[in-house]
Amino acid sequence: MFDSLSDRLQGVFKTLRGQTRLTESTVEAALREIRLAMLEADVNFKVVKAFVDRVRDRAMGQEVMKSLTPAQQVVKIVREEMIALFGDTEGGLKPAARSPRVILLLGLQGSGKTTTAAKLARWLTKQGRHPILVSTDVRRPAAIQQLNVLAQKASIRACDPAGELDPVKRASAAMTEAANTGFDVVIVDTAGRLHIDDELMVELQAIKDAVQPTDQLFVADAMTGQDAIKSAGEFNHRVGVTGVVLSKLDGDARGGAALSVVSVVGVPIAFVGSGERIEDLEPFHPDRVVSRILGMGDVLSLIEKAEAAIDVEQAERLEQKIRLDDFTLEDFREQLRTIRKMGPLESLIGMIPGMGSMKALADHKPDEKQLTRIDAIISSMTAEERRKQDIINGSRRKRIARGSGTSVEEVNRLLKQFVQMRKMLKSIGGMGGGKKGRRKAMGMLHAMEHGRRN
Ligand SMILES: Nc1nc2c(ncn2[C@@H]2O[C@H](COP(=O)(O)OP(=O)(O)OP(=O)(O)O)[C@@H](O)[C@H]2O)c(=O)[nH]1
Numbered sequence: 001m002f003d004s005l006s007d008r009l010q011g012v013f014k015t016l017r018g019q020t021r022l023t024e025s026t027v028e029a030a031l032r033e034i035r036l037a038m039l040e041a042d043v044n045f046k047v048v049k050a051f052v053d054r055v056r057d058r059a060m061g062q063e064v065m066k067s068l069t070p071a072q073q074v075v076k077i078v079r080e081e082m083i084a085l086f087g088d089t090e091g092g093l094k095p096a097a098r099s100p101r102v103i104l105l106l107g108l109q110g111s112g113k114t115t116t117a118a119k120l121a122r123w124l125t126k127q128g129r130h131p132i133l134v135s136t137d138v139r140r141p142a143a144i145q146q147l148n149v150l151a152q153k154a155s156i157r158a159c160d161p162a163g164e165l166d167p168v169k170r171a172s173a174a175m176t177e178a179a180n181t182g183f184d185v186v187i188v189d190t191a192g193r194l195h196i197d198d199e200l201m202v203e204l205q206a207i208k209d210a211v212q213p214t215d216q217l218f219v220a221d222a223m224t225g226q227d228a229i230k231s232a233g234e235f236n237h238r239v240g241v242t243g244v245v246l247s248k249l250d251g252d253a254r255g256g257a258a259l260s261v262v263s264v265v266g267v268p269i270a271f272v273g274s275g276e277r278i279e280d281l282e283p284f285h286p287d288r289v290v291s292r293i294l295g296m297g298d299v300l301s302l303i304e305k306a307e308a309a310i311d312v313e314q315a316e317r318l319e320q321k322i323r324l325d326d327f328t329l330e331d332f333r334e335q336l337r338t339i340r341k342m343g344p345l346e347s348l349i350g351m352i353p354g355m356g357s358m359k360a361l362a363d364h365k366p367d368e369k370q371l372t373r374i375d376a377i378i379s380s381m382t383a384e385e386r387r388k389q390d391i392i393n394g395s396r397r398k399r400i401a402r403g404s405g406t407s408v409e410e411v412n413r414l415l416k417q418f419v420q421m422r423k424m425l426k427s428i429g430g431m432g433g434g435k436k437g438r439r440k441a442m443g444m445l446h447a448m449e450h451g452r453r454n
């Protein structure tokens with residue numbers, strides 16, 4: 001998402017930076033490009049117009065045109081105005097005193113409510129909360145079962161009173177269970193419709209009256225673009241919406257919906273869903289998304305991802321090993337697997353500053369297949385070889401290459417780089433533990449990933 005918008009805007013900035021002095025006509029030309037780029041990304045046209053007008057007002061100002069770095073000033077203005085489009089509020093859930101917190105999920109059919117319910121429960125668990133899920137979707141056969149299955153996968157309790165087919169009673173049962181058993185968040189999944197209809201609205205209102213939600217999150221399928229915005233507006237009008245969850249941002253959504261929703265509906269984006277896995281939900285951070293669009297990288301998200309995937313104990317064991325110079329190919333393989341748990345490498349690389357443009361990276365894109373090969377090579381070694389790589393002589397190398405379906409050159413390269421990496425790791429190993437140490441270690445592993453290709 002946002003890829004083409006990002007490319008185009010970065011192109012505009014590049015042209016601007018090429019100018020030593022900005023004139024009104026160069027700024028006007030840039031604004032025209034920005035306008036087109038945003039319209040093409042499916043941003044609501046009224047939002048685009050207001051945006052461009054605001055940027056123009058500020059960019060044509062005396063201080064900007066006369067400043068020593070007018071182009072940078074314009075980039076700064078675009079950045080600030082874009083953050084303002086997102087409402088300039090951090091995503092996630094606002095603190096609430098009430099317990100249990102009750103989250104009602106709303107949205108059209110297939111928008112991702114049920115999936116989001118489970119993802120949200122998982123996210124809350126990570127925040128130390130104890131959520132309970134309940135489905136009130138009695139209309140679609142198997143909808144209740146769908147939530148139960150997802151809940152089970154995520155080890156979350158789903159309240160499912162046997163034979164109860166009244167949506168309000170199902171929601172109330174979850175409230176009672178939460179009160180009796182100490183769950184501090186109740187997540188209520190609701191039925192969807194292809195279009196907004198009165199029957200559904202009456203049902204949602206009844207559920208709302210019964211559970212008195214703290215949050216009413218509208219789940220919008222980002223792929224449907226402006227339609228998602230329109231229905232968010234209607235739900236807001238009829239039942240009330242306190243925040244939006246944009247789902248399916250991993251698809252080929254152009255991003256316009258995300259950039260329009262706050263201006264059009266007036267509620268902030270709380271979370272974004274970026275995949276079908278239960279982990280694929282994150283609080284929305286406007287400044288980071290804007291930085292990503294404008295090509296400034298998204299280091300914070302990257303760090304968070306890395307920290308979520310690394311289990312602390314494992315990281316400490318690793319640090320210890322590095323300090324004792326006892327880091328083996330076995331550990332290396334384990335680390336590679338950890339990196340892969342963080343998600344596709346391409347998406348991680350995209351977050352590194354200066355690497356925003358994937359196209360430029362096309363010919364040295366780190367390649368998942370290559371990682372599989374490295375894993376295969378290490379797995380073809382004996383346990384002893386993995387512990388003491390020095391014993392891997394010529395004939396062993398041949399055997400390993402054959403066993404892993406690779407070549408002796410590849411085995412050689414891997415071993416050479418492993419030795420280099422050990423050296424690098426050792427030199428940072430003495431820097432002490434804690435978060436900083438872990439981050440450093442991750443950074444080194446990434447460096448290794450890059451080194452492999454050189
Ligand atoms: N790629 C991707 N798929 C998603 C995401 N969120 C949900 N889906 C998929 O979208 C489909 C519909 O999701 P559901 O959670 O069942 O949607 P719903 O709103 O509960 O649908 P109804 O209950 O029929 O109204 C499923 O196949 C999900 O796996 C996402 O962030 N990315």
Ligand SMILES: [Mg+2]
Pocket residue numbers: 113114115137143189190191192
């Ligand atoms: Mg559902």
